[in-house]
Amino acid sequence: MGKRILKKFFFSCVTIVFVVAFNFFLFRIMPGNVETIIARATTTEAVKQRLIEKAGLHRPLLEQFWIYMKDLLTGDFGEAFNSYDGSSNVLTVIMGRIPNTVILLFCAELFAIIAGLIIGVICAQKRTTKLDTGLLSGSLVLYSMPTFWFAMLLIFLFCATLHIFPTGGIFTPGRHYYGMAKILDYLKHMILPMLCMGILMMGCYAITMRSTMINILTEDYINTAKAKGFSTRYILLHHAIPNAMIPMATIIALNMAAILGGAIQLETLFSWQGLGQLMYDALNRRDYPMLQGCFFISAVAMILANFLTDVLYGFIDPRIRE
Amino acid sequence: MSEKLLEVKDLKVYFEMKKGFAQSLFGKPEVLKAVDGVSFSLDKGEILSLVGESGSGKTTTAKAILQLVPVTGGSVVFNGEEIVGKKDLSEFRKKAQMIYQDPYQSLNPRQYISDIVGEPLMVNELVSTIEERDERIREALEEAALVPPEDYWFRRPFELSGGQRQRAAIAGSLIMKPDLVAADEPVSMLDASIRTGIIDFMLKERDLKGVAYLFITHDLSLAWLISDKIAIMYLGKIMEIGSAADIVKNAKHPYTKALLDIMPIPGKTLTGKRKILEGETPNASSEIRGCKFCGRCPYVMGICKETEPEYIEVSPGHQVYCHRMKEETEDE
Ligand SMILES: Nc1ncnc2c1ncn2[C@@H]1O[C@H](COP(=O)(O)OP(=O)(O)O)[C@@H](O)[C@H]1O
Ligand SMILES: [Mg+2]
Numbered sequence: 103m104g105k106r107i108l109k110k111f112f113f114s115c116v117t118i119v120f121v122v123a124f125n126f127f128l129f130r131i132m133p134g135n136v137e138t139i140i141a142r143a144t145t146t147e148a149v150k151q152r153l154i155e156k157a158g159l160h161r162p163l164l165e166q167f168w169i170y171m172k173d174l175l176t177g178d179f180g181e182a183f184n185s186y187d188g189s190s191n192v193l194t195v196i197m198g199r200i201p202n203t204v205i206l207l208f209c210a211e212l213f214a215i216i217a218g219l220i221i222g223v224i225c226a227q228k229r230t231t232k233l234d235t236g237l238l239s240g241s242l243v244l245y246s247m248p249t250f251w252f253a254m255l256l257i258f259l260f261c262a263t264l265h266i267f268p269t270g271g272i273f274t275p276g277r278h279y280y281g282m283a284k285i286l287d288y289l290k291h292m293i294l295p296m297l298c299m300g301i302l303m304m305g306c307y308a309i310t311m312r313s314t315m316i317n318i319l320t321e322d323y324i325n326t327a328k329a330k331g332f333s334t335r336y337i338l339l340h341h342a343i344p345n346a347m348i349p350m351a352t353i354i355a356l357n358m359a360a361i362l363g364g365a366i367q368l369e370t371l372f373s374w375q376g377l378g379q380l381m382y383d384a385l386n387r388r389d390y391p392m393l394q395g396c397f398f399i400s401a402v403a404m405i406l407a408n409f410l411t412d413v414l415y416g417f418i419d420p421r422i423r424e
Numbered sequence: 425m426s427e428k429l430l431e432v433k434d435l436k437v438y439f440e441m442k443k444g445f446a447q448s449l450f451g452k453p454e455v456l457k458a459v460d461g462v463s464f465s466l467d468k469g470e471i472l473s474l475v476g477e478s479g480s481g482k483t484t485t486a487k488a489i490l491q492l493v494p495v496t497g498g499s500v501v502f503n504g505e506e507i508v509g510k511k512d513l514s515e516f517r518k519k520a521q522m523i524y525q526d527p528y529q530s531l532n533p534r535q536y537i538s539d540i541v542g543e544p545l546m547v548n549e550l551v552s553t554i555e556e557r558d559e560r561i562r563e564a565l566e567e568a569a570l571v572p573p574e575d576y577w578f579r580r581p582f583e584l585s586g587g588q589r590q591r592a593a594i595a596g597s598l599i600m601k602p603d604l605v606a607a608d609e610p611v612s613m614l615d616a617s618i619r620t621g622i623i624d625f626m627l628k629e630r631d632l633k634g635v636a637y638l639f640i641t642h643d644l645s646l647a648w649l650i651s652d653k654i655a656i657m658y659l660g661k662i663m664e665i666g667s668a669a670d671i672v673k674n675a676k677h678p679y680t681k682a683l684l685d686i687m688p689i690p691g692k693t694l695t696g697k698r699k700i701l702e703g704e705t706p707n708a709s710s711e712i713r714g715c716k717f718c719g720r721c722p723y724v725m726g727i728c729k730e731t732e733p734e735y736i737e738v739s740p741g742h743q744v745y746c747h748r749m750k751e752e753t754e755d756e
Contacts, residue, residue, distance in 0.1 A: 322530040325492050326593070330544045330600065331517030341532050420534060421582050 107413055114409045121401040126170050128397075129390045130163060174398070182392040186380060192395035195380065200399070202272065203369070203376030206296060207361055213300035214307055215354065221304070222311020222346075223338060229316060238312065244305030249364050253298050253371040260294060267294045270373030295372040299364060303357065310353045314346040348419045355411035362400050426467040428504075429603055429636050430489070435462045435498035437481075437488045437660075441709055456709040458484040460660035460716075461498070463735075464653075468603065469634040473647035473668075475683070476657030477705055482640045483525075485657070486606035489638070490522050503603070518548060521597035525609040527589035531581040538577045541565060541596045550600065560599060568595040568625060587618035591625065598629055606638040611646075623650060644687045648672045653741075656680045659708060659716040666742030676744040678721050715747065723748060 154160055161169075173180060179192035186195045221241065225234045261269040268274065272291050279287050318324065319342060327337045365378035373379070377396060384392035437459040459481045466472050474482045487493045489500050491513060500507045507516055524530035531540055542561040545551045551560060565573035568591040581589050590610060597605060607626065611619040627650060629635050641647050647654050648668050655665040656679060664677040675681050682701040703720045706712065715721070718728040727747050736749035 322524045322526065323532045325487070326522065326524065326530050326596075327532075328492060329490050329517065329520070329522045330548070330597075331514055332544075332547050336547060344534055345532070420580050 106416070110409055110412045114405050117405050118402060121405070122171070122174065122398065123167075125394055125397050125401070126167055129394055130166075170394075179395040179398075180391040182384070182395075183389045184384075184387050184392070186383065186392070187375075192391050195392070196377065196395050196399055199375060199377045199380050202374060203365060203378060206292060206369075206374060206376060207299070207365060209292065210296045210299035210303065211354075211361065213296065214303035215350075217300070218304045218307025219311050219343070219350070221308040223315055223343065225308065225312040226315030226319060227334075227338075229312075234312075237308070241305040241308040241312075244302055245309060246305075247302060249298070249302060249367045250371060252302055253295075253368065256294055256298050257371070267291075270371075272375050291374075295368050295374050298372075299361070299368050302364075303361070306357065307350065307353065310350060311346060314349045315342060318342050318345050344418075348415075351411060351415060351418055355408060358404055358407045362404065426470070428465060429468045429470070429502070430466040430638075431499075431501040432465065432489060433463050433499045433501075435459055435485065435488055435500065436496040437484050437493055438496040454709050457660050458708060459488055462657075462660070462662055463498075464655055464662065464665055466604070466636050466638065466653075469630055469636055470653065471630065471637045471639055471651045472653040472655060473639045473641055473651040474655050474657055475641055475644050475647050477642060479705060479708060480657040481660040481708070482657055483608050484660075486522060486608055486638055486640060490520055490606060491516070492522070514548075518544075518550075518600050519602050520604040521600065521602040521606070523590075523594055523597055523605060523607040523610045526613050527586055527593050528581075528613075530593050531589055533581055535580065536577065537565075537570070537579050537581070537584070537592050538573075540581070540592055541599055544596065544600050548600070564595040564599045565592075567598075567629070568592065569621065570595070586614050587622065590614060590622055594622070594626065598633075598635070601633065602635060604636050604638065606640070608640045609642070610639075612641070612643070644672075644683050645689070656683065659705065659712070661716045661745060662743075663717060663746075664742075664744045666739075670739065670742040674739075674742070676738055676742075676749060677717075677746050678723055679717050715745070717746075 177193065179196070182190045182192050182195065184190065187198055189195050189198075218241075221237050225237050228234050257269055260267045268291055270291075273279070273284070273287050274291075277287070324337060324341060327341050332340075362378075365376065366382055367378070368374065369376045369378035370382045377400065381393065381396045381400075383389075384396060436457070439456040439458055441454040441456050462481075462485055464472065474485060476482050484493060488495050489507075491500075491507060495508050498508065502516060502520065505516075507513070510516070535543070538558075538561050541564050542557050545557050545560055551557045561577075562573045565571070565576055570576045570588060570591055576584075576588075576592070581592070584592065594610070605626075610626070611622050614622065623646075626637065630637065639647065639651060644654075648671075651668045653665065654668050654671040656663045656671065656677065658679055664671060664675065664680045666674075671680060672684065675684055679701075701720055702722075706719055712718070714727070714729040714731055715733050718724050721728065725747060733745050733747045733750070735743040735745055737743050738749060
């Protein structure tokens with residue numbers, strides 16, 4: 103067990119090193135001249151010179167890479183060309199945005215997993231009935247629906263027509279709530295983007311869970327449990343669902359990348375001040391230092407998530423531990 | 425006198441075969457008759473072997489008796505009570521168990537051996553304390569020769585050999601002290617060297633606790649060795665049923681004779697030619713009008729292809745499904 107985790111950890115670190123290098127060169131080969139971009143962002147020559155100096159942009163490429171690596175290792179992500187949320191320090195801005203994204207994605211993912219699991223189990227249990235066909239078709243439709251389209255549908259329905267939820271943002275502008283009221287205001291803004299992402303991902307989990315459960319329910323050990331007189335509920339909770347979590351964990355891990363990608367669309371559409379929207383803004387402004395920082399953070403988050411899934415596998419599937 | 429434990433009458437299990445979408449719209453669905461009118465009875469502590477080629481419906485018969493597949497028709501009376509269609513099976517479930525062919529699939533890979541064996545005790549509330557449960561598990565593991573029990577307590581199925589797994593599976597079924605155990609080819613997936621041990625373990629349980637076995641096998645010599653009664657199955661139908669001696673020494677049905685002809689007998693070298701059955705077993709979903717065996721029977725007559733034979737009792741308890749028996753008995 104310990105050896106397996108150590109090995110996974112080593113490979114995770116190697117992957118991060120590759121990502122760091124890739125991250126640097128990717129932005130140097132992107133179209134657009136750095137100086138014109140900076141010129142557009144700032145007005146005074148002095149500020150422009152300072153920015154170029156700071157990023158080492160006038161030096162040879164390899165030297166720039168050296169500076170980049172050195173800064174990264176000392177936790178210095180550099181200065182952005184533009185200012186976001188009242189700061190242009192890349193790390194400060196990113197750190198300020200992370201909680202919003204993490205809370206939104208975590209809630210959406212949790213909603214999707216729980217709802218998908220329940221729907222999948224119901225479908226498998228009632229398979230070939232009308233209920234199963236209906237839920238399965240619904241899941242397939244959700245699975246293949248584009249995020250932006252569904253988001254606009256929700257905004258149109260719940261915000262523009264029914265006026266139940268605010269159209270976007272994190273807090274109601276112009277109001278200064280404190281304590282509990284502030285939390286409630288935050289949640290009210292989060293519900294719609296969370297449901298949007300959660301419902302879209304739910305379809306995928308429901309389909310996976312359904313097919314896995316159908317396979318498991320015909321296994322001999324389920325029949326054995328039935329013959330021993332255990333109730334359907336007990337068999338589902340103690341035998342079938344725990345074993346179905348192994349393929350589910352794989353799908354959840356694979357989905358991580360898609361979720362981070364989806365966050366860019368989702369946060370932009372709902373003006374949710376998270377990492378995704380930051381990336382979108384930075385991309386529009388060709389803000390290399392900021393983009394680099396965002397990419398680095400999301401890549402590390404992905405690798406970390408994969409590492410954690412690998413570790414978790416050992417607990418879900420005892421056969422893997424050896 | 426022996427008491428009647430199980431009475432199966434005209435048991436039928438039909439599966440509807442799913443076909444293509446177009447076909448499912450037009451025309452009626454194809455029906456696969458996995459079990460087509462099986463009848464037999466079993467006394468307490470008796471062993472009845474169900475022998476037949478693979479696909480003859482042995483497993484489905486056992487599952488139908490245990491109410492693990494939907495029963496199309498017929499009746500199953502267990503301890504004097506009709507089981508088919510009964511709502512509350514909880515008492516029946518405690519008294520009738522099944523052992524599967526493949527111990528790699530019949531155990532939940534996530535559970536510890538002690539939980540697999542002891543689970544029915546807690547869930548069915550057969551014990552009230554943990555100590556009592558552990559004691560019963562210890563006993564069961566010892567009986568199954570998984571000793572010392574502590575060595576197996578916190579092991580999972582994948583850490584055990586095939587034979588050990590099958591012992592654990594059997595121990596988990598026997599711990600509820602059932603009256604009937606349907607054992608579906610329990611040793612066919614195991615190495616020959618460990619089969620004897622497992623069979624001995626099962627027979628010992630019969631001798632000590634009076635468990636009755638419905639023993640499924642395709643090995644006629646093994647059936648002869650251990651059973652009181654043998655039933656020969658072909659295409660969902662019993663061809664011949666009788667005491668082990670009736671079947672092996674005094675076989676009447678051409679199919680039984682063909683099986684006996686290819687049965688290896690210890691100490692006998694092969695001399696002369698063996699009669700080997702020609703042709704293949706037809707698909708269970710094909711419609712056969714007359715006798716199920718008519719397509720491969722060397723003595724097939726006109727009537728065989730037209731009407732189904734009835735069971736003819738040639739001696740008490742020895743029944744044969746064959747038209748030729750009728751002539752024989754009428755000739756006498
Ligand atoms: N769940 C099922 N659905 C459809 N057909 C089945 C099912 N279970 C078994 N069968 C069919 O029933 C026939 C008898 O199978 P089975 O009882 O497993 O035979 P045996 O145990 O003697 O090898 C086979 O033709 C098999 O394909
Ligand atoms: Mg079988």
